[in-house]
Amino acid sequence: VNDDFNAFLHAESAEGDFTVAVKDVIDVAGMPTTAASKILRRVPERDATCVARLRAAGAAIVGKLNTHEFAYGALTNSPHFGPALNPWNPKHTTGGSSGGSGAAVAAGLVDIALGTDTAGSIRIPAAFCSVTGHRPTIGLVPTEGVFPTAWSLDAVGPLAPTATACRRALELMAGRTLEETARDLRIGVVTSLLERAQPEVAAVCEAAIRDLPGTLEPVRVPLHDEIATITQLVMLPEATAGHLGWLRTRLADYGPDVRARLLAGLFLPATAHVTGLRARRWARQEFERELGGYDLLVAPAMPTTPPRLDAVPATYRLDLMPYNSPAALLGLPVTIVPCGFVDDLPVALALTGRRGEDGVPLATAEWFQKVTDWHLRRPVDHASATELYTSRLAQPGRG
Amino acid sequence: MGSESSSVERLREIAEGQGVSPSDDDLEAVLDFVRRLLPALAELEERLPAETSP
Numbered sequence: 001v002n003d004d005f006n007a008f009l010h011a012e013s014a015e016g017d018f019t020v021a022v023k024d025v026i027d028v029a030g031m032p033t034t035a036a037s038k039i040l041r042r043v044p045e046r047d048a049t050c051v052a053r054l055r056a057a058g059a060a061i062v063g064k065l066n067t068h069e070f071a072y073g074a075l076t077n078s079p080h081f082g083p084a085l086n087p088w089n090p091k092h093t094t095g096g097s098s099g100g101s102g103a104a105v106a107a108g109l110v111d112i113a114l115g116t117d118t119a120g121s122i123r124i125p126a127a128f129c130s131v132t133g134h135r136p137t138i139g140l141v142p143t144e145g146v147f148p149t150a151w152s153l154d155a156v157g158p159l160a161p162t163a164t165a166c167r168r169a170l171e172l173m174a175g176r177t178l179e180e181t182a183r184d185l186r187i188g189v190v191t192s193l194l195e196r197a198q199p200e201v202a203a204v205c206e207a208a209i210r211d212l213p214g215t216l217e218p219v220r221v222p223l224h225d226e227i228a229t230i231t232q233l234v235m236l237p238e239a240t241a242g243h244l245g246w247l248r249t250r251l252a253d254y255g256p257d258v259r260a261r262l263l264a265g266l267f268l269p270a271t272a273h274v275t276g277l278r279a280r281r282w283a284r285q286e287f288e289r290e291l292g293g294y295d296l297l298v299a300p301a302m303p304t305t306p307p308r309l310d311a312v313p314a315t316y317r318l319d320l321m322p323y324n325s326p327a328a329l330l331g332l333p334v335t336i337v338p339c340g341f342v343d344d345l346p347v348a349l350a351l352t353g354r355r356g357e358d359g360v361p362l363a364t365a366e367w368f369q370k371v372t373d374w375h376l377r378r379p380v381d382h383a384s385a386t387e388l389y390t391s392r393l394a395q396p397g398r399g
Numbered sequence: 400m401g402s403e404s405s406s407v408e409r410l411r412e413i414a415e416g417q418g419v420s421p422s423d424d425d426l427e428a429v430l431d432f433v434r435r436l437l438p439a440l441a442e443l444e445e446r447l448p449a450e451t452s453p
Contacts, residue, residue: 229436263429275444279443281451
């Protein structure tokens with residue numbers, strides 16, 4: 001692998017019909033799993049279920065991809081393995097935590113990359129690297145063999161050059177065909193996320209939204225600000241509980257930001273997680289009541305273009321939370337689709353579907369990619385690659 | 400929570416009670432975050448409809 005972007009932590013040659021690389025929290029038989037940490041070192045004997053299903057369908061598993069340490073952050077800048085670099089401009093972040101996955105696809109190093117998304121970790125790098133990504137409905141893809149971040153929020157999904165390739169990979173991992181519909185949709189435009197975004201980003205997104213196939217109506221997400229807090233109440237105790245043994249014995253071996261985040265989970269009262277679970281049900285009820293009639297919600301995927309690695313704003317994580325927390329907390333499917341550039345850096349839309357209806361945002365993204373060419377633009381010269389992925393992965397009856 | 404130093408001490412007690420021994424720097428790094436989240440938690444507890452189960 002000619003990896004100029006520090007996307008890979010481990011690479012091997014392999015034979016197959018299409019190439020897949022895997023975020024390094026997902027087990028591949030015979031390859032080390034490190035989670036870009038100094039602590040985790042295991043060489044599993046078995047593939048994670050999602051990997052095994054892709055391998056059975058002809059995938060060549062070619063390596064493990066860089067991630068934020070333990071997939072617990074939004075930058076992919078592990079102090080132990082170094083940052084993944086954005087192929088559109090290596091001075092800028094890929095986002096994270098699946099930053100190696102975004103970089104590998106954007107650079108044309110693989111046909112499909114797998115990522116995980118607890119609170120935005122597929123969506124952020126897909127948007128920042130101008131590739132298509134899909135956070136599936138919670139539970140659609142098995143997480144067996146995936147090192148957990150927060151059990152009740154974790155989802156495994158694909159990043160790829162096209163929505164068609166994402167859909168095919170997702171179907172293989174889920175073990176079933178997804179319903180396809182992208183016509184006569186009732187689409188809610190989340191105006192608060194347009195208003196919060198950088199004006200240039202919002203303008204690009206507004207123009208793209210007008211191209212979507214359906215009736216557009218402005219909407220607001222109920223309890224939107226509270227949802228970020230609720231997500232923290234669910235995520236922090238789960239993540240800290242998963243690391244408690246190492247917090248006791250290997251605390252100094254965590255990078256500073258992940259160590260702080262994991263310690264924070266120790267200081268919430270015992271009732272906090274239960275309150276978070278109760279509040280999640282409340283938020284889900286309010287969401288269903290106000291937005292359940294929409295086939296799709298659309299918003300800017302991120303409020304800004306990817307920041308420079310040496311100038312990440314102090315409010316970076318907080319700024320991203322309103323864009324990522326609702327689907328994470330409620331377990332909804334989201335497809336990220338590239339829709340333009342600002343100052344030569346990527347901008348994308350987030351298409352959020354109803355729980356269990358992953359085919360709707362994916363089919364809408366496929367439709368969008370038939371009438372636009374943003375997904376075909378590449379930071380390096382591998383223009384023919386997209387045709388290859390599409391022709392190889394869209395063949396009926398494959399797998 | 401009281402003053403910053405006493406807050407750090409309080410956090411240390413809680414951490415050590417769970418078998419974790421953070422440094423002062425570790426605790427100071429997390430203090431602001433905890434100070435923001437705990438009031439948000441309290442507010443949420445007040446607003447959450449009582450009949451809502453997990």
